[in-house]
Amino acid sequence: MKKIERVKERRGRMITVAVALIIEEGRILIGKRKDGDLAGKWEFPGGKVEENETPAIALIREVKEELEVEIDYFAFFHESTYEYDFGEVHLQFFKVNTNRTAEKSNVHAEIQWVDLQELQQVDLLPADREVVEKLLEE
Template sequence: MKSVEVVAAAIVKDDHILIAKRGSGEFEGLWEFPGGKIEMGESQEIALKREIDEELNLMISDLNYIDTTFYDYPSFSLVMHLYSCTADTENIIKHVHSELLWIHYQQLDSVEWVPADIGLLKSVVDYLSKD
């Protein structure tokens, strides 16, 4: 089975995380941590900065690794690395998502998630609770 490796961001502001609703495709209408595929030769951190700039017009910093999840979809296996980070700018522009939401990290389970992202929710809560 084909394997796809991606990075995702838990963009933190106060006790809230920026999450994004898929605007099209198989999981349209479900929430996810923004991010995307790692391109050949990119580090996880460089890929994440590029993806967040492309998807949200945001520059991010203070990247801290949280966790990695593995999820088997019918046609491919996904490996997703999640990082916490902060936004260096506030001029968010949605390029691929239908909606964005700042949600308190203790309420992450109150929305419907893309299947692979569900495996990271507890890790985000645990990571942010330790501060």
């Protein structure tokens, strides 16, 4: 199947994504995408909620798969919906504490710990921008 056909097929679908906001000492973890149309953009760790999976379970699974750390605590923080060319993405953001500091990612080209006040200058995915304002309001 050609890429254009796949995009048309998926258009109109909504994907739910669980997103981890991992904050340590005033800095938040972000990862640089290495593949796809949005390669080079920065994002928060997380991923798609699979069929028969809750956002909380997806969050725990994705953080472990991507960062090789365990979640000690998480709390729902914010949700939003963003429309991309391929369809809508419903994001559920969770504030997360982990058992140790993440030092690498299995899915990103690189990761960085960024000062919360500097997040507005980062080339984040469009869907992640709204939550930055919420974080800075706290």
